[in-house]
Amino acid sequence: MANEIAVKNFYQQSTNKHTGILSWLLTKDxxxxxxxxxxxxxxxxxxxxxxxxxxxxELIAPGRTIMNAQTYNTLFTLHGVIMIFLFIIPGLxxxxxxxxxxxxxxxxxxxxxxxxxLSWYIYMIGATLVIVSLFLPGGPIDTGWTxxxxxxxxxxxNVSMALFAAFVLGFSSILTGINFIxxxxxxxxxxxxxxxxxxxxxxxxxxxWIQIIATPVIAITILLVxxxxxxxxxxxxxxxxxxxxxxxxxxxxxxxxxxxIMILPAMGVVSEIIPTFSRRTIFxxxxxxxxxLAIAFIGYLVWAHHMFSSGMSDTARWIFSLxxxxxxxxxxxxxxxxxxxxYKGSIDPQPPFLWVMNFIFLFSIGGLTGLVLGSLATDxxxxxxxxxVAHFHYVMFGGTGTIFFAALHYWFPKMFGRMYNMKFARxxxxxxxxxxxxxxxxxxxxxxxxxxxxxxxxxxxxxxxQRISTIGSWILVGTIFFIFGYLIHAxxxxxxxxxxxxxxxxxxxxxxxxxxxENFKTIPTVTHEPYDxxxxxxxxxx
Amino acid sequence: MSDHQEAAVHQxxxxxxxxxxxxxxxxxxxxxxxxxxxLVYAVYRYQYPDQFHLAARELNTTLGTxxxxxxxxxSLTVALSIAALQNGNKFLSLILLSATLLFAxxxxxxxxxxxxxxxxxxxxxxxxxxxxKPNGQILFFGLYYVMTGLHGxxxxxxxxxxxxxxxxxxxxxxxPDNYVKLENSGLYWHLxxxxxxxxxxxxxxxx
Amino acid sequence: MSGNNxxxxxxxxxxxxxxxxxxxxxxxxxIAGVNLGxxTLFIALSIAAIKSALVINIFMHIKFDEPIFKVFLGISGSTLFIxxxxxxxxxxxx
Numbered sequence: 001m002a003n004e005i006a007v008k009n010f011y012q013q014s015t016n017k018h019t020g021i022l023s024w025l026l027t028k029d030x031x032x033x034x035x036x037x038x039x040x041x042x043x044x045x046x047x048x049x050x051x052x053x054x055x056x057x058e059l060i061a062p063g064r065t066i067m068n069a070q071t072y073n074t075l076f077t078l079h080g081v082i083m084i085f086l087f088i089i090p091g092l093x094x095x096x097x098x099x100x101x102x103x104x105x106x107x108x109x110x111x112x113x114x115x116x117x118l119s120w121y122i123y124m125i126g127a128t129l130v131i132v133s134l135f136l137p138g139g140p141i142d143t144g145w146t147x148x149x150x151x152x153x154x155x156x157x158n159v160s161m162a163l164f165a166a167f168v169l170g171f172s173s174i175l176t177g178i179n180f181i182x183x184x185x186x187x188x189x190x191x192x193x194x195x196x197x198x199x200x201x202x203x204x205x206x207x208x209w210i211q212i213i214a215t216p217v218i219a220i221t222i223l224l225v226x227x228x229x230x231x232x233x234x235x236x237x238x239x240x241x242x243x244x245x246x247x248x249x250x251x252x253x254x255x256x257x258x259x260x261i262m263i264l265p266a267m268g269v270v271s272e273i274i275p276t277f278s279r280r281t282i283f284x285x286x287x288x289x290x291x292x293l294a295i296a297f298i299g300y301l302v303w304a305h306h307m308f309s310s311g312m313s314d315t316a317r318w319i320f321s322l323x324x325x326x327x328x329x330x331x332x333x334x335x336x337x338x339x340x341x342x343y344k345g346s347i348d349p350q351p352p353f354l355w356v357m358n359f360i361f362l363f364s365i366g367g368l369t370g371l372v373l374g375s376l377a378t379d380x381x382x383x384x385x386x387x388x389v390a391h392f393h394y395v396m397f398g399g400t401g402t403i404f405f406a407a408l409h410y411w412f413p414k415m416f417g418r419m420y421n422m423k424f425a426r427x428x429x430x431x432x433x434x435x436x437x438x439x440x441x442x443x444x445x446x447x448x449x450x451x452x453x454x455x456x457x458x459x460x461x462x463x464x465x466q467r468i469s470t471i472g473s474w475i476l477v478g479t480i481f482f483i484f485g486y487l488i489h490a491x492x493x494x495x496x497x498x499x500x501x502x503x504x505x506x507x508x509x510x511x512x513x514x515x516x517x518e519n520f521k522t523i524p525t526v527t528h529e530p531y532d533x534x535x536x537x538x539x540x541x542x
Numbered sequence: 543m544s545d546h547q548e549a550a551v552h553q554x555x556x557x558x559x560x561x562x563x564x565x566x567x568x569x570x571x572x573x574x575x576x577x578x579x580x581l582v583y584a585v586y587r588y589q590y591p592d593q594f595h596l597a598a599r600e601l602n603t604t605l606g607t608x609x610x611x612x613x614x615x616x617s618l619t620v621a622l623s624i625a626a627l628q629n630g631n632k633f634l635s636l637i638l639l640s641a642t643l644l645f646a647x648x649x650x651x652x653x654x655x656x657x658x659x660x661x662x663x664x665x666x667x668x669x670x671x672x673x674x675k676p677n678g679q680i681l682f683f684g685l686y687y688v689m690t691g692l693h694g695x696x697x698x699x700x701x702x703x704x705x706x707x708x709x710x711x712x713x714x715x716x717x718p719d720n721y722v723k724l725e726n727s728g729l730y731w732h733l734x735x736x737x738x739x740x741x742x743x744x745x746x747x748x749x
Numbered sequence: 750m751s752g753n754n755x756x757x758x759x760x761x762x763x764x765x766x767x768x769x770x771x772x773x774x775x776x777x778x779x780i781a782g783v784n785l786g787x788x789t790l791f792i793a794l795s796i797a798a799i800k801s802a803l804v805i806n807i808f809m810h811i812k813f814d815e816p817i818f819k820v821f822l823g824i825s826g827s828t829l830f831i832x833x834x835x836x837x838x839x840x841x842x843x
Contacts, residue, residue: 567821
């Protein structure tokens with residue numbers, strides 16, 4: 001490791017002749033692009049979070065508290081649009097996928113570095129459009145993030161602009177997907193067969209396929225609505241013979257698989273963290289790899305379970321309900337394999353591992369309540385209530401959001417070359433858990449009692465639950481700011497990280513922290529299985 | 543060690559198969575994009591079969607057939623131009639690409655006359671004439687304009703791409719040894735043709 | 750490693766395929782004039798499918814390119830098929 005000091009890392013070496021900010025804005029380095037995504041995505045996450053906080057504050061008491069009803073409509077729409085399209089869909093693939101996918105397969109960069117940079121710019125243009133749409137005359141969009149017809153045709157707010165933003169963001173997502181698939185097929189290091197790839201790569205690969213195959217459908221749907229609004233073409237508008245339910249079909253043909261765009265990379269991160277901190281090879285490597293593909297595939301067949309109460313045929317309803325239950329199988333395969341990996345391992349409960357425990361608990365609640373909603377009869381009762389909101393947040397925030405923090409804690413030393421305060425990190429996990437459950441669990445109860453989602457006002461009997469939920473939001477948001485605080489502090493003052501602080505064995509732990517430009521001195525030849533911990537000894541002598 | 547790092551110029555190896563793979567993946571997104579529109583078409587045709595038949599009579603089958611022939615021929619000239627470049631015949635390749643451009647232009651001109659004739663008859667989205675027709679016909683013409691319009695947009699993009707290829711070949715940026723850009727442009731052009739192969743019978747041949 | 754397409758297709762093959770495409774076009778136009786009832790759509794789409802198979806295999810070289818591309822083509826094709834199939838479970842039984 002003596003030569004580590006001599007090696008320049010990617011912060012010190014640029015792919016172009018520029019220095020300073022231009023060396024970032026014109027970079028082709030996948031690591032820098034990953035970090036640029038990180039800056040942008042986390043900023044939007046904070047914005048979305050503050051909007052959520054304001055909504056919770058409004059709901060602390062019945063009636064008007066701090067805003068009027070139209071503002072509330074706007075806020076829940078924006079919260080959805082920002083969190084879905086700007087944070088959670090690009091979050092893990094664009095930040096950690098960009099940074100670690102090429103490293104984990106032993107490549108110097110992605111297949112199309114310039115296209116990669118272009119995707120970032122397209123993402124930024126899309127994000128800018130979302131923001132511009134707030135301030136143009138007409139006012140911010142109030143349709144909910146689902147843009148259901150016919151209201152999205154009739155609404156006088158800036159729907160077209162926001163839709164176009166989603167279209168642009170989708171384009172960015174597609175280009176990233178194309179890049180990752182080609183990278184995995186063409187740039188694996190010698191010896192890195194498909195079944196020697198780390199599971200995060202498998203998950204990101206499956207995700208990339210969904211990005212490519214599902215996103216165009218929403219792109220055309222959005223385009224059709226924009227054209228319909230602009231030229232009065234009859235397509236979905238029921239007044240001209242159109243079928244609003246067809247819009248819902250096409251919206252969910254993308255948006256349901258999009259849920260798997262969000263969760264699959266998270267599952268990949270879990271499959272990385274658990275072996276590392278159990279010092280034990282992953283149990284059922286191939287099953288986990290295949291289950292990623294299976295989830296991506298079955299995730300395609302279930303979209304209409306969002307539409308049980310919207311007037312589909314009964315035949316379609318039971319078919320989609322049946323298909324929905326099948327998704328539980330590959331998800332279950334993963335959970336059981338993770339648990340089996342920990343069994344008889346020598347578990348080292350470092351913060352990233354604790355985050356994963358958080359995930360397994362929260363995601364299991366989210367997944368199991370998903371079965372409640374997937375069965376036709378109970379869904380008719382619970383649809384469009386807080387139960388759905390709670391389920392969704394347990395899956396997406398408790399699942400992907402939690403893993404976002406897990407990945408951040410796991411790879412932080414590699415990305416920035418510094419360690420954070422372990423004690424603070426452990427405290428944060430506990431506070432996060434408390435805040436999260438206080439915020440979202442009461443929503444299951446309220447939903448079961450009949451509290452509809454997206455309502456500005458509520459009946460007095462819901463007050464205690466709403467209040468607990470609002471207090472939970474303060475704890476959760478406070479914790480998240482606490483996390484950002486100690487991580488930012490660690491960037492400057494943290495202890496220098498070694499090349500392998502956790503004792504991981506995948507490729508990224510073989511190279512210095514932070515990695516050099518182009519990652520490897522020479523493209524490595526892979527001889528070990530991905531989670532073969534017998535290499536740890538050799539790695540120490542390297 | 544640090545010398546070695548300094549020497550590592552950021553230059554990735556050339557990978558033509560990788561470039562083609564990226565292009566194919568992009569084409570699949572295009573296929574699914576149009577696939578979404580074909581789904582809308584299929585659903586509405588299923589719901590309003592008779593109205594679709596009546597409305598389709600308004601379309602000019604002769605012009606549609608002519609355009610099909612033109613587009614198929616332009617696909618041929620692109621394919622031939624790649625073969626010509628592979629054989630080292632730069633001049634022939636340029637001629638064939640220019641022919642493609644000319645066919646594409648003819649396609650667009652015919653399309654233009656088709657559209658303007660319709661519009662002159664008062665059939666365009668939101669027109670009072672169209673709104674008096676039954677719902678199925680409104681949907682048919684809505685889809686007609688959107689689908690052929692979006693296809694036309696792709697033709698225009700293809701023309702720009704092919705123009706670039708003509709310049710690249712002329713300036714030896716695309717050569718008999720390194721022609722993956724031309725191949726990918728060709729793939730894009732064939733896709734435009736493919737979509738038309740389906741649009742044509744679905745709109746012009748359902749009397 | 751440059752991976753250029755080594756398989757060169759002759760001008761003649763392209764022209765034969767083009768002639769076939771034209772023949773199928775005139776066939777589909779002719780058949781459209783005959784009233785075949787509910788088979789009209791099926792026949793028109795079958796001919797379109799044959800034409801596109803020709804374009805994809807020969808003009809787009811997929812027959813001679815990397816085998817994995819055929820797998821990709823299968824994935825996107827079957828996705829499209831599934832989307833149509835499942836959506837029509839709603840409309841047919843409504």
